[in-house]
Amino acid sequence: MFLRDLIDKLGGEAVGEVDEPLRGVATIDSAGAGQITFLANPKYRSSLADTRASAVIVNSNDRDVTSRPRILTGNPYAYFARVAQLFSPPPAVQAGIHPSAVVHAGARIAASAGIAEFASIGAGAVIGEGALIGPGCVIGENVSIGAATRLIARVTIYAGCRIGERGIVHAGAVIGADGFGFAPDQGSWLKIPQTGRVLIGDDCEIGANTSIDRGALDDTVIGNDVKIDNQVQIGHNCTVGDHTVIAGCTGVAGSTRIGRNVMIGGAASIVGHIEIADKVIISGNTFVTKSITEPGVYTSGVPHLPHREWLRNTVQFRRLDAMAEAIKKLGDKK
């Protein structure tokens, strides 16, 4: 691949040697001959002088930021993503059903889909063209997996759930387990059957060991182009709007409605039965306790301190009300 090939495929303006041969992408610091890097964050501008990259993707405003062969574009990071995808396409799906796989009666597997060893496909399931059901995946009855969606390995999809096209589900993810619903009855718990489904749109990525519970009566619904990281928990009957991203270790309790283009940092906790408006940004480690109706950034974590300093201050937390009262009294006396 040459620099001019990238321009041909992805657009942008070339400056310098367009016959520069390229074999891959790298960071500014680690790039060597034959690799192309990018400058998106101005704070790395000074590192650019020392890069050994053969070419650089830069913003159109940064035409002269380097003398190396370069590509000018409006969004260098997105351009870089496309270049990286060209150099590292996902492994081709090997069509066909491994002889060890168990495909139950009535399942419909597209001819170009790949069903790997030890996969179990339930009765009535539908697997789309070019989809991959990786080793050890368990696909429940009447599940639908859209075209070109890849379940990497050891993914469980419970009965009746649906995933759209071009998705990726990482190992250990569990889609459609029972929501957490019990009715108290004379000191014991009665299970509420969880009969809703999980419906996931197109172009979603679900991280390793993440769980998304099925709805109790209605469905849990994840929109299109939603990206969910590892170790995330989505409770029953939640809805997540298109283009929303949720970073690792976040938990969302049941029946919460998250809007479109929301960004949720890692290890956030979101209570149930609330609504989060479109375009809200929730910082990592934030405890969201009520609905958020306006776009903006919301935060609650308390940053770390040296332990003794923390100890001295945190004991006052339970005196905050008394402190406020004391301040008020002192003011009144004046």
Added chain:
Amino acid sequence: MFLRDLIDKLGGEAVGEVDEPLRGVATIDSAGAGQITFLANPKYRSSLADTRASAVIVNSNDRDVTSRPRILTGNPYAYFARVAQLFSPPPAVQAGIHPSAVVHAGARIAASAGIAEFASIGAGAVIGEGALIGPGCVIGENVSIGAATRLIARVTIYAGCRIGERGIVHAGAVIGADGFGFAPDQGSWLKIPQTGRVLIGDDCEIGANTSIDRGALDDTVIGNDVKIDNQVQIGHNCTVGDHTVIAGCTGVAGSTRIGRNVMIGGAASIVGHIEIADKVIISGNTFVTKSITEPGVYTSGVPHLPHREWLRNTVQFRRLDAMAEAIKKLGDKK
């Protein structure tokens, strides 16, 4: 099924047309013809006027809250749970051992148990009547699974652990992995063999991707009718009393003793080596740092704020002690 059939099976008092045919349950808002709904929370009382449900389960005190065919009962939510269970019983367990399953020498599988494809049953394991070992489950040596307990899929039970009757364990759960125990020795770590077991009582439900570690020397013990949600971590040598519920993403460090009828919200963190009394309620996202000896509700999360407001206030957290001191001095001067 007719309304009178529910009365016959589950008790309660019918008001209105007992020959109303019913095909399922639904929420007040989404119910249609042939569906029965319920009113447990007074705040949905006003929605009842618009429901299209064919029948409603209401509190005995609410006899006239609707003119629709209705069932009067002391606990509408529990009654609803029972009705939902009638309409959606768990799928029948298909008795027998799938030809692909590997059953090691000396394992005893009850005749009515179902062992699904790619299940591995260790030597000396005992699987009770009507139990289900779903696809891809790994059952260690000498494990005991009680009658009618269902391991849905891809569950791992380490050697020697026991689960009682009528339980449900969801996909990805890991019961009996080694507790986290290491002795420091000249800058390196020596593993403490974890030779205790996990003992789980009857009627428990364990969520997807949850982990419960085996004890170091003694056992980790989970009582009866304990409900544990997804992504929960229970450390070695913990005990959890009967009827306790633990919501998703909660972590409990080792050797902590949790009482009976305790309710723990999502994403709580509970330190090790403490005791939590019966009937304690711990709010979501709470950090429990010492034993709780009295029933009641306990909380610690700091709610979210708009980021700038958070920033302005949180910087004062490390000045709390100084503030308290300043207030004291101001008071003294008076």
Added chain:
Amino acid sequence: MFLRDLIDKLGGEAVGEVDEPLRGVATIDSAGAGQITFLANPKYRSSLADTRASAVIVNSNDRDVTSRPRILTGNPYAYFARVAQLFSPPPAVQAGIHPSAVVHAGARIAASAGIAEFASIGAGAVIGEGALIGPGCVIGENVSIGAATRLIARVTIYAGCRIGERGIVHAGAVIGADGFGFAPDQGSWLKIPQTGRVLIGDDCEIGANTSIDRGALDDTVIGNDVKIDNQVQIGHNCTVGDHTVIAGCTGVAGSTRIGRNVMIGGAASIVGHIEIADKVIISGNTFVTKSITEPGVYTSGVPHLPHREWLRNTVQFRRLDAMAEAIKKLGDKK
């Protein structure tokens, strides 16, 4: 085994009957005849009078703390760990490849390695001498697993990742899933291919349902003798130094560099792109928001309170800045 056998194998000084027969280890409280216990924490000194243990491991300074047969050593807990390992060695690995396992072309399996049922070994993978690939594990292409490393069950290792020797990886762990990297592009997300690997050193233990993501371009690197508990998430391009321990439910965001001999408590949240110095101790439930350059203990959790007390105080959190201002004004007026 007799007490003198322990002295022969592990050193230390025997006091009392060296022909005491021993069959196992136990805690001070639960030990019975034939069991050896230990005293490491002075707070259990008083319990020692009542122990029924046949022998005790004590500190050399505690020669007369008990009249029972005893072993004197500089580090009783480490000595106890070694004794426990003698009594409970890990189960021997059964060499050979189970007939149900799928070994892809070009994988190299050492003769003494054990490949269990339903294991999948990718093309070009290398499995070392005495290694165990447990039931249902998925080993990607070109993965390397070092000698004597044991993957207990249902572990997934993505293509190209490496684990050193003598490691343990518990059920449900996922090593090498894609890091969470997307470039925004006109309201949608473009995936950044994650082409780095995960490299894990020797003598590491990785807990159940833990995830360690592969690097985006460079590798995620875990050193030697690193112990990671259950339900932990390590983001792409992190590095973790030798002898560091990370307790359960902790999340580390991408590109963070954690030093050697660091101890991280449970449920900590660590932001991305920071550095944590060697020998730092991070308390459980701490939110680490910026680099820590000095050894020491760092903390941030807010402890639980009775709910009403919490409510009264926490509402003041958003008034902290105003309180500080009020105090300042009151001081100025004096």
